[in-house]
Amino acid sequence: MCGIVGAIANRDVVPVLVEGLKRLEYRGYDSSGIAVVERDNVRRVRRTGRVMEMEQAAIAESFNAPLGIGHTRWATHGGVTELNAHPMVSHGDLALVHNGIIENHEAQRERLRGLGYEFTSQTDTEVIAHLIHHYLVGGASLLQAVQKAVKELEGAYAIAVIDRRSPDVMVAARMGCPLLVGLGDGENFVASDVSAIIQATRRVIFLEEGDTAELRCDGVRVFDHHDQEVQRDIHVSDVSLASLELGPYRHFMQKEIHEQPRALADTVEGVIDAGGFDLRLFGDDAAEVFKGVDSVQILACGTSFYAGMVARYWIEALAGIPCAVDIASEYRYRDIVANPRQLVVTISQSGETLDTMEALKYAKQHGMLRTLSICNVPESAIPRASKLVFYTRAGAEIGVASTKAFTTQLVALFILAAALAKQNGRLDAAREQALIEELRHLPGNVQFALNLEPQIAVWAERFAPKEHALFLGRGVFYPIALEGALKLKEISYIHAEAYPAGELKHGPLALVDKDMPVVVIATNDALLEKVKSNIQEVRARGGEMFVFADADTNFSESEGVHVIRTPRHAGMLAPVVQTIPVQLLAYHAALARGTDVDKPRNLAKSVTVE
Known part of the structure; x- marks a missing residue:
């Protein structure tokens, strides 16, 4: 979602801020801006649209300063306008960037208006800027003003603040939204994501709930929620x-689609x-935590939720215990x-998904x-709040539409199912080795x-001109059909739905005609003949079929039935x-339609607000 980067140094930090914002573009945003303290003045530039447009404006205005903050905003309170873009400024003295949502912003807004503050935006963020300014003019230091102000906020926030009267300090704070401090040599940084500052430092401190941090060129001090x-x-x-660069x-x-063989190999390496x-794959305490587990509750959102739906089949089949899957x-x-x-299992690519947390x-x-x-991100919030953790080792995932994070989550959940089965005495040595062989051959x-x-x-x-599509799968492949439909609508903006194929005649069949392509996942398992019957139902209504069929299934192409052998x-x-295949179909349909594949409209990579 929104991204934060800030820097204090004995050099011009504007290039650091701009480069950091470019590396945060993958999170999703609709406006961006930077603010700097330059010769005891706060200067600011903001633009809707891409970071490049804001960068050109900063160059034109000759921005050059040793202290600054930057932000990419994904609109929540207030529309996509320059007035609502961050950084927010109070009285020309103080500048602030903010991720999250302040739930009591309306009450605080009325209070601040009573104190003489005027508002120029529709955002909840401007409330924080004015509140901190209020304490500054009352005689508090920047650190003290931030600490006082955040105690009056309800909701989630990650903020970075600078003030023209304190050109040698930056203050940051977090509650509910991720924020980290980067440690350099005679310079220090703040960011919502390590990718924003990786070009400057690899040494980071992950701020904890309620922390505030004071950054100067020569050091950093961190304070807990008791100050x-x-x-x-x-x-x-x-x-x-290299993971942050496109390459060829x-x-x-x-x-990231093509990185999946390596990501999967890295994820299963411990098992091999x-x-x-x-059990130690999940942590030193896993034997104790798993002992006596009688059921599993999976909590996740979006694509990760679909991974959990697949896991339910595996856990119940292998481990023989009930598994529930809930949208967090x-x-x-x-x-x-x-x-x-x-056993409560949370799945999150970023480890910062607010609803899951x-x-x-x-x-x-x-x-x-x-x-x-x-999770895919070490030391992120959800792993830190969990007794056990399994990292998927997918590497940095930049595209908003998850690909390698999803497949590595599936493998992690498969390993969990097998480990629970072994714990419960339901996995003999021969079966265990057979499953390991399946993992070994998976990257190939x-x-x-x-x-x-x-x-x-x-x-x-053929999909590109269409406005609707239907995906069908049975059993464990129904969640994969859901994932295929999600990918298609995320990046190509083709409306797509997925159903268990057996539900076709219970309603969705009414939608089928020559303009509704139907994608079918047809694998050589116990439900294959049922899937073939569903295909005939579609063909009888004039629907065009696109079938992904195992190489060992007996499928052949015919009029209106297209087959690719997996x-x-x-x-x-x-x-x-x-x-x-469903990832590739979505990707190439989006290419054919000319949409922004990596930054689909209205979406964010890391969802850190409700």
């Missing part, structure tokens, strides 16, 4: 600059090296039946303390599917392999 100075651990980021690919999404599904934003607002023996807190408040996070099967890209690109040309059935891991 007591504390020491936070320093981490060395392993994010690769047209888009990050295409790059251990020669089995060792719904789970946290319903009355739950607490079960302290239930809040759902985890809700489960823990009800005494469900057996918690496991499946995925590469086979990637090699189908030219054929899928031809199909995509790899031979990959056993229980077949859903991972079948994900690749």
Whole structure:
């Protein structure tokens, strides 16, 4: 979602801010801006649209300063206008950038108006800027003013603040939204994402809930929610600059689709090296946490929710225990039946998804303390709040539409299912080795599917003029159909829906005609004959079929039925392999329609607000 970057140094920080904002573009945004303290003055430039437009304006106005903050905004309060873009400024003295949502902004706005403050934007952020300014004019230091102001805020925030009267200091604070401090040599940084400052430093401090930080050129001080100075651990980021560059690919999404064989190999490496599904893959305390687990509750949003739906089939089939899957934003607002023996599994690519984090807190408040996070970002908030963690090792994912993060989540969940089965005595040595062999061959099967890209690109040309599409799958492949429909609508803006194929005659069949392409995932399993019957139902109504069929299924092309042969059935891991074709179909349909593949409209990569 919104992105923050800030820097204080003995050099011009404007290039650092601009480069940082460019590296945050993948999170999704509709405006951007920077503010600097230059010769005891606050200067600001903001633009709607792309960072490049804002950068050109900053160059034209000769911005050059040793202290500054920058922001990419995804509109929440107030429309997409320059007046609503960050940074916000109060009385020309103080500038502030903010991620999150302030729930009591209306009450604070009325109070501040009573104190003589005028508002120029529709945002909740301007409230914070004026509130801090109010305490500054009352005699507080910048640090003290921020600490006083945030105690009056309700909601979620990550902020960075500068003031023209304090040109040697920047203050940052967080509650509910991610924020980190980067440590340099005679210079320091703040960012919502390590990718924004990786060109300047790899040494970072992850601020905790309620922390404030005071940054100067020669050092950083961190204070907890009681305003007591504390020491936070320093981490060395392993994010690769190469992972943030396009290389030979047209888009990050295409790059990340093709990185999946390596990402999957890296994710299963621990299992292969251990020669089995060792509980220690999930943490040193896993044996104790897993002991006596009688059910699993999966909490996730979006694509990660679909990964959880696949996992339910695996966990119940292998481990023999019930598995429930809930959308995190719904789970946290319903009355739950607490079960302290239930394993609560949260799935989040970023580890900062607010709804998932809040759902985890809700489960823990009800005494469900057996918690496991499946995540792609080390040291992010959700893993830190969980008893156990499994990192997917997908590497940095820049494209908004998740690809390699999804497939590595699937593999992580498969490993969990097998580990629970082994714990429960339902996985003998022979079966365990057979599953390990399936994991060992998975990257190769995925590469086979990637090699189908030219054929899928031809199909995509036929999809491009369409406005609607239907995806069908049965059993464990129904969530993959859901994922295919999501990818298509995310980046091509073709309206797409997915159904279990058996539900076709219970309503969706009414939509089928020559203008409604139907994508079918047809694998060589127990439900194959049922899927064939569903295909005939579509053909009888004049629908055009696009079938992804295992190499060992007996499918042939005919009028209105197009078939692409995917790899031979990959056993229980077949859903991972079948994900690749629907990703490629969405990507090439978006190319054919000329949409912005990596930055689809209205969407954000890391959803850190409700």
